[in-house]
Amino acid sequence: MEINETKIDPFTLEIVKDSLLATGDEMFIALAKTSMSPIIYEVLDYASGLTDAKGQLLTQGNGVTGFIGMLSFMVKQTIKKYGEKDELNPGDIIIINDPYGGGGSHLSDVGLVMPIFYEDELIAFSANKAHWTEVGGKDPGSFTNDSRDIFQEGLQFPSVKLYDAGKLNEGLVEIIRANVRFPDLSLGDMWAQVAALKTGERRVKEICEKHGKEMILAAINDQLDHGETISKQELTKLPKGTFTADGYVETDGLGNGPFPIQVEVTIDDDKFTCDFRGSSSQVPGPVNCSFTGLASAVRTIFLAITNPDQNVNDGVFRPLEIIVDERSIMSAERPAPTSNYFETMLGCADLIWKALAPHIPHRLAAAHLLSVCSVTLSGLHQDTNEPFLIVEPSVGGWGGADGQDGASGQFCILDGETYNVPVEVAETRYGVMLDEYSLRIDGTGAGEHIGGKGVIRSYRALTDEQAATITYGRNQYRLWGTNGGFEGSVNEFYIHKASGKVDGPYGVYPRYALQKNDVLKLMTATGGGYGNPLNRPAEQVVKDVKNEYYTTEEAKDLFGVEIDPATFNYQELDVRK
Numbered sequence: 001m002e003i004n005e006t007k008i009d010p011f012t013l014e015i016v017k018d019s020l021l022a023t024g025d026e027m028f029i030a031l032a033k034t035s036m037s038p039i040i041y042e043v044l045d046y047a048s049g050l051t052d053a054k055g056q057l058l059t060q061g062n063g064v065t066g067f068i069g070m071l072s073f074m075v076k077q078t079i080k081k082y083g084e085k086d087e088l089n090p091g092d093i094i095i096i097n098d099p100y101g102g103g104g105s106h107l108s109d110v111g112l113v114m115p116i117f118y119e120d121e122l123i124a125f126s127a128n129k130a131h132w133t134e135v136g137g138k139d140p141g142s143f144t145n146d147s148r149d150i151f152q153e154g155l156q157f158p159s160v161k162l163y164d165a166g167k168l169n170e171g172l173v174e175i176i177r178a179n180v181r182f183p184d185l186s187l188g189d190m191w192a193q194v195a196a197l198k199t200g201e202r203r204v205k206e207i208c209e210k211h212g213k214e215m216i217l218a219a220i221n222d223q224l225d226h227g228e229t230i231s232k233q234e235l236t237k238l239p240k241g242t243f244t245a246d247g248y249v250e251t252d253g254l255g256n257g258p259f260p261i262q263v264e265v266t267i268d269d270d271k272f273t274c275d276f277r278g279s280s281s282q283v284p285g286p287v288n289c290s291f292t293g294l295a296s297a298v299r300t301i302f303l304a305i306t307n308p309d310q311n312v313n314d315g316v317f318r319p320l321e322i323i324v325d326e327r328s329i330m331s332a333e334r335p336a337p338t339s340n341y342f343e344t345m346l347g348c349a350d351l352i353w354k355a356l357a358p359h360i361p362h363r364l365a366a367a368h369l370l371s372v373c374s375v376t377l378s379g380l381h382q383d384t385n386e387p388f389l390i391v392e393p394s395v396g397g398w399g400g401a402d403g404q405d406g407a408s409g410q411f412c413i414l415d416g417e418t419y420n421v422p423v424e425v426a427e428t429r430y431g432v433m434l435d436e437y438s439l440r441i442d443g444t445g446a447g448e449h450i451g452g453k454g455v456i457r458s459y460r461a462l463t464d465e466q467a468a469t470i471t472y473g474r475n476q477y478r479l480w481g482t483n484g485g486f487e488g489s490v491n492e493f494y495i496h497k498a499s500g501k502v503d504g505p506y507g508v509y510p511r512y513a514l515q516k517n518d519v520l521k522l523m524t525a526t527g528g529g530y531g532n533p534l535n536r537p538a539e540q541v542v543k544d545v546k547n548e549y550y551t552t553e554e555a556k557d558l559f560g561v562e563i564d565p566a567t568f569n570y571q572e573l574d575v576r577k
Contacts, residue, residue, distance in 0.1 A: 016211050016219035021059045021311060023203040024049045027126065028061030031196035036188030037133045038425060039391050044418045046130035048196055050204070051075045052220045053122045056314040064131075065416025066345055069299045070103050071127040072314055073292040074111045077102035078125070081159050090117045091166030093194060096159040097135070099150070099338040104292025106338045107135050107154040108143045110190070112162065114197040118208045123216060126200030128193050133391055134180040139511065140378035141391050143339040145253035145471045146510040147286045150335045155179050162194075182389060227315030234306035235269055235319055238360065242266045245355035249329060249347050250476045252285025253340065253508050258476070259283055259329055261344075263351040272306075274298050274352060275323040276330055286339035288332035289348070291324065297345040298322050300413060301352045305363055342372045343473040346414055353413075357482050366399025366451060366482040366528030369412055371473035371491050373524050377459060379466030379514070381431040388430045390459075392421050394472075396524030397445065397452035400485055406452030406527040408439055420457075433460040440489075440523055441548055444478070446558040447485030447529020448536050453549065454489065454524035458496075466514040474525060475507025485529030486558070494521045533559045534576045542570050 027048040035041045044063025047070065051057050055076035057069065074096050082088045094113045096102040103111045111129040115122055135142045137154035147153050155176065162169055176190070177183040208216055243265045248258035259280035266273040282288045289297075302320055303310060310316055324331045330348055332338060350370055357364040373394035381388050393415050398406040411418050423434045436458040445451025459468075472491040479488030494504035498517035505523075506512075514520060541561040544550050545568070552563045560576040563569070 012211060012215060013219050013222055016207060016215055017223050019207050020050060020219065020223070023200055024059035024061050026203060027128065027196045027200045030199045031128060031130065031192050034192035034195050035130070036192065037185045038421050038429070039131050039133055040189055040192070042419060042421050042425060043392060046128060047071060048128035050200060051125045051127060053124060055079050055125065056224060058124070058220060058223060058313050060312050063416060063418045064414065065300050066296055066342060066414030067129055068303070068312060069296045069317065070105065070129055070292060071111070073101065074103045074129065075113055075125045075127055077159050078113045088115045088122065089165040090115070091163060092161055093163040093197060094159055095157045095162040097157045098159065099341065100290045100332070100334050101292060102159055103129060104290045104296060106143050106341050107137070107150070107156060108132055110135065110157065112193045112197055114201060116201045116204050118205055118213055121213070123208070123213060124204050126197045126204070128196050130189055130193055132189055133185045133389060134182045135186065136179040139376070139469060140181055140389055140467070141376035141469065143376070144469055144510060145286060145340050145508050147337040147339050148254070148284060149337050153286070153337060153339050181387070224313055224315030227310065227313045228318040230310055231306055231316050231319050232270060235267065235272060238267050238305070240267055243355040243359065245351045247347055247351055247354070248477065249280070249287055249344050250473060251508055252283040252287050253471070253510070254285040256284060261329065261347050261351060263348070263355060265352055265355050270319060271321055272302060272319055273321040273323065276328070276348065277323060277325050279325065280329045282327050282329050282332040282336045286337035287329070287341065287343050288336040288338050289330045289341040289344040290338065291331040293341050293345050294324060294330040294348055295322055297349040297414065298352065301349045304413070305356060305360065340374070340471050342414060343471065346370055346372070346412060346473070349413060354480060361402035361483065361530070365401035365406060366447070366485050366530050367479035367488060368398040368406070368527050369396030369454060369474065369491060369525045370479060372412055372415060372471070373473070373491050373522070374471045375522065376469040377430070377432070377466060377520070379431050379461065380463050382462040390421070390426065390430050390432070393418060394455070394457065394522055394524050395420060396454040396491065397488060397527035399479065399482070399488070399527035400445065400447045400449035400451050400530035402530060403449070405449045406445065408453035409455050410452065431461065431463045431466065433462060434458065435460050435519055440526065442489050442526055443550060443554045445481070445486065445488040445526040445529045446533040447481060448531025448533065449485070449529065450536070450544070450549070451479070451488045451527030451529050454491070454526050457522045459520045461514040461516055461518050461520070464515045467511040468514055468520050469510050470506065470508065470512070470522070472507045479525055479528045481528035482530055484532040486533060488526040488528045491525045492523050494523070495519070496521055538570055538572050542568055
């Protein structure tokens, strides 16, 4: 459809653009308020938004930062399957969790896509993607750390119609109900996703009624072009040249690894190119990541580097180019298992981060916990004898940065604005008691600006035969510091048995059997330090010791400050001069 530019009022254009953004926000809130699972309404492990008729992202609200851009891949696969055959109708809702092309994560993240028609023309799509508590598979919680192919990880929805022209596919619903361990939760979340999609459809149609279809289409084009313009402006401010980094994905969960990964980042005034060629090929265990997952990881760090305040749309990413070998650990193909894809995603984002952190310290800190640190804990509730399932990420330390200490107790970059399940909710709904939830003090991450602290979170089993599947990546290699800052620590966990024996440390373990009064002690990493520790103001070192971040011995050895533990009087040692 051609747009008559003489009729386009720039003020109305801005109003429409803001209305589309507000629609995305309303969809996000609607899903949280109607969902059934704590992983959604407490943790916010989901994303929702709008795309144009071509699948180009217009607006996205997401708790999980790593979902940035995945909605557009879902919509584009839907268009490829149905749109090119003219098989999309008003009232259709498509369900999709294909890790390899239609969303890019794992089977537990289930997406819904709804075409939006106005005056018989397809003008947009509403879409969302949410982590279901269960999609079947060999282990409770579905995503596991020792699967050997995609078929062990749960139900696959290869872009099929949940609603066809408004008519519900009852058979598909019954298949889901029969194949998941907690059908009320999974289906309850699915209906919440449907409600959020219909909220988006309703609001887009209202905007069309108020301002006209022509204005909507103009606003969409303007929004995408504006995103591109802002990104290119920011690229001109970045250092130019080629920057490299290498690293490892430590394990695939099956005892293999570490697997080398590498990147070459090239920046000029018009392009930001990330070349991952030469990295490991796809692996037997479930840390494989698809290209769409890789793209979302790169988009996340690209935003952090260029303009973290920018509203997200596909125009923002037009200057971004990603190059990768086929069938690599970060461009895996069917039937490679992908349950723990997020560990490789984080590794890829970290490579770009590590390559550029020394050159743009005002935007990139030292290394953070670098793992989702996922916990899946299942068993029977002590009061009801009913099954329970904990599915949650863990918080940890972020690295020190130019001008500030690292943040403590925060989720990794790909988890973004997500949250822990509160202690009160966990103890009420699950068969556990939380013995401890505290900052982890381990003496690492020293610097002029210190790394943020990881946490200790201890679950005491209140019944026998519980099973814990833990994926604490970055367990072997300590977190890097920058500009002279010291390394942080690693993510690890222990099991303090009721008998008094302590087992561990571990990083990745499937289905560890917990008996009543065994304690699962989860410990996340302290972030890397920034700058020479000897340049940290002595007064601040004293405060660190008062806060129990470091001992008096560590203050002397790491920071060159001798402190009297009784009076907190101090003197600076010659090493600082």
